[in-house]
Amino acid sequence: STDVHIINFSLTFHGQEPLSDTKLELNSGRHYGLTGLNGIGKSMLLLLNGKHEVPIPEHIDIYHLTREMPPSDKIPLQVMEIDTEQAMLEREAELLAHEDAECEKLMELCKCLEELDADKAEMRASWILHGLGFTPAMQCKKLKDFSGGWRMPVALARAVFIRPFMLLLDEPTNHLDLDACVWLEEELKTFKCILVLVSHSQDFLNGICTNVIHMHNKKLKYYTGNYNQYVKTRLELEENQMKRFHWEQDQIAHMKNYLARFGHGSAKLARQAQSKEKTLQKMMASGLTERVVSDKTLPFYFPPYSKIPPPVIMVQNVSFKYTKNGPCIYNNLEFGVALVGPNGAGKSTLLKLLSGELLHTDGMIRKHSHVKIGYYYQYLQEQLDLDLSLLEYMMKCYPEIKEKEEMRKIIGQYSHTGKQQVSPIQNLLDGQKCRVCLAWQNSHMLFLHEPTNHLDIETTDALADAINEFESGMMLVSHDFRLIQQVTQEIWVYEKQSPSVLETSWPTRSNSSPSWWMRSPSS
Template identity: 40%
Template sequence: MAELLDQKQIQKLICSSVPGVDDVIVEYVQGYLNDAAAAIANSEKTDESENPVEDLIRPMLEDAAGGAGDIDGLCEQLSKLLQEVEQKADPQKGSKLAKLAAPVNMVAQQAQINKVTRAQVAGTDLAHTKGRTVASQVDIKKLRKAEARIAAKMEKRGIKSRYEASKLIDENPLDDDDLLMKVNPILDYTSTRDKIKDIKVDGFDISYAGKRILTNSNIHLVFGRRYGLIGRNGIGKSTLLRNIAHRELAVPTYISILFVEQEMAGDDTPAIRSVLKADLFREQMLRDEAAINDELKRLEEPSPVDERGEVMSKHEIDAKKNEMGDRLNSIMSKLQDIESDKAEAKAGAILNGLGFSSSDFERPTKSFSGGWRMRLSLARALFCRPDLLLLDEPTNMLDIPAVVWLERYLRTWKSTLLVVSHDREFLDEVATDIIHQHSEQLDQYRGNFKSFWSTREERRKNQMREYESQMQYRAHLQDFIDRWRYNANRAAQAQMKIKILEKLPELEKPEDDKVVTFTFPDPESISPPVLFMDEVSFAYTTERKILDHVNIDMQMDARVAIVGPNGAGKTTMLKLLIGKLNPTSGIVHRHGRLRIAYFSQHHVDQLDVKLTAVGHLRKMYPGNTDEEYRRHLGAFGISGMTALQEISTLSGGQKSRVTFAGLAVQQPHFLVLDEPTNHLDMESIDALTNALKQFKGGVVLVSHDERFIDSVCTEMWVCAEGKVTKFAGEGIKDYKKMICPPEDQ
């Protein structure tokens, strides 16, 4: 196709206005402008509202510039080039493009507002020389439509465009895993050690499912510090982590990111091998080493051939050997630098710390349960040691020894850590900083959770005093203005007061902490014996007993915590208590009128996520009216339209509240709870604690949350090695010291 525009001139304009711009963007703009000029020159009908420079090219160049460069001047010059083409084609239409290239650029403003909207990204990234990968601001749907229109015009004229389609368009949209691989490629982390790895992003917005999560927010992560991200259930903490992991926030591409959100998929790979494979750079180096060694062996064979199938000369063989030798030396140097020979020992130590025995190392990953595969995901991330590690509730699937090990391991973490957790003890041990997400904003505090709690309260009091002081001052000014603005002697003073009032910054009233309350209905009393086990043993197979000769007696005032390592039989014991399992031998006695409500740690898997919260209760516990179901949901903070949303749209904590409401519907005498604090925010944990204290029935629970156990339970039973025995110490802290002695001992 004939070039109507000077391509060298366009390239010079772009490169001078946006220094270091990628060639793919220059080439695209050249081709797109030339196609647009061809359409204009042929006097083809166009939509008056369309402007190729403002609609598509400006957002792309602003994206590539990353805030630098003279984009306004560049777009004005590109518009003039098209305008000149139009004037030559039809002098009467010379004003059309000038009118569209108005100073107020609404399209660019809208693109800036939608900067982090994933629906607009559609798997597209723009990498530029500033070392960042950011979400493209170009509307891919509009781009695809525009290029289809130009292609149709070219075909109509029988002309084939030299630039058939934008390289920014990916016809096969990526799923989440593929996108993560695309934005987190294999990095040679031996070459990035001296680079600045702080992350600072200002003025960003995040929305999810039509709901605004963050507005004009700022986040600053200093390399080497450990940040605890806290906030209410449903506030968008996991969404923020996901946006960072997908690099929808402008994180430099040389900073490696790993997000541990869900359990890994199981296959035939041995557990320790799955951990080693997580270090993609090491794996690539080992593959390259093996390939080079194979090539060197081939070159030692008689009469080796080259890529064309011709026998290589001695000179060619020697040159190839030298080339392979240099590459091998470079790879060996990098493998030595990352201590590749110690990798298996490091992986084994991490697996041991997270509760895996040596015999588990060679087990295929598919043989582990979901909770253990979640631990494998965590082990893989810790082994990789990314520059930025993102963890979402990492302690949920861990027992107390594993939590203690993880706390100690993360205290030595040399890279940046951002962790979502509602475990206050864990945050006190691990976090150096706290990020509080609330009211579509992020507030950062130095120190651990205990320090945050005291600082936040003091900051809130100061903000409230400042707000009240300003409101009084505003009222004083307004009173003076109302009284004297029409008095000739005081009019000048009144006008001065009006100017002062207009210039006063508007302070927002600090939000009140919403008090969360849970309520379980009090049951009618029943006479003892209520619930006991007598010489109970249980085994899934004849090879090993899970529980052996267990004796335990519980009355209506029972407040029992069952603790012990994972796999010791705690959940099995709970299922024996409620009748989900039958003992191999012995007796489990339950009072004839006893109603037991059971909260499973896998309760989310039992919810029909296509139903609403009300619909779920109606399906599981029929016989009540919708008003009664909504009353029970309201007692656990699921009120208003939230009760009528699909469960799939609720956060993990909100799903837990729906399950608690289901327990309340059953009017239980006994609550049997397996890890009930998983997914709950701190306010909800406090509300659950108070509700259990006030509940008149019995409570049996399994938990790793020290504060929760101390607050609720009056006795502890240790489940280990097939036995269940009452703990003789003072509480959970004594038990923790017993099984995990302080490091200095």
């Protein structure tokens, strides 16, 4: 069989049990969106599936995409490893042919082998890379010369190229610009086997998913339809469940009150009381409807810092080139607030210029002598000391907090409790690491670089609320339109290395352009 059906399914990882006595059901040809709050275990479920530590039949090949390709001397086309993939598929097809010459999996392998003809395969690999934003020149560039934001699409291209029978994607749109996201969505719609993906993009889930799996209270619950249909159906089911819950509780209260009043009255009243008592016992025995437990949304809080007189950061006529003869990334730049747009447009470069990590070629960047900047960077491992415990890391970052118990309370506000606080950070999942970096940013100015890459949709909304309540300045680099539309008001577009107000509507999936945009707050 090419489907996965596991009953009484439980999952344990690093002493945690995210799933207990539930059902795992994945059917061929279905595209599943895996939803649930940050830290509930979505990435853990994909990870253990990818390692075949879940009892999935061995003949189902699984590809789990989690990280960008490591830097090396290989070029993107070489990463596809066409010859290696062809040899592996041939061995697998030979084994299946001996077992069942008519099985669906064997037919799929034969089709893949036909497409792996050397000329066809290289052409298809190049086409996939082009769809993800790689020009012909970039396809011949060594991986070590790419930033992490470009090495992730290379890994994604390989996942799409090899067409496994089960494809597991954890936040595949991270590091992709809008055009690449649209291309990937169209490509994954045609995926004919099992696709399971975790994504913070509502549009992406709506465009691809045929089903949604919701992780909640250590169970997996299945819904038919895309993300919007899941939200609607879940709301309706929960409303009906609460109506049933309240009706049952009213009936129980009424019967208990009757028993208390008439249980020892006249014979007639006593018989009626006994009848109601039997009815109550039957209700209890058959199982009562549970109260709906809403997902606990994680709050964010950026505390106010001591005020300093303006300007906090002043940018005047700044220009920048990476090399003397290279292209001009910025020319006569004035200061902006939120940046989105295609990879390579210079969004990360601007944050590095403002933080002092890069020196500008011309113009002036002046920071207040007492300004404190809080910085969240999208590559979590570069920001965290993974060998420290969460408590040790936070005490090191914020020495002004002397008492461990006070810091424990602060960490607990971000849903890190108990053993998590004293365990090495390397044991945390990406979403949990993200919350560590965003926790307690005590500063005059926030620099947020793709902060929603590992956050779920509900937590993204909570982050937007915290940003809106933050009294000081903020610079946001993001591809997440859901966040940007909540925290900013005015749109700016960069053309020919200089900014101007965008007069048309906010760019969407249908009217995107190769330009990139900046939005500033209403203040």
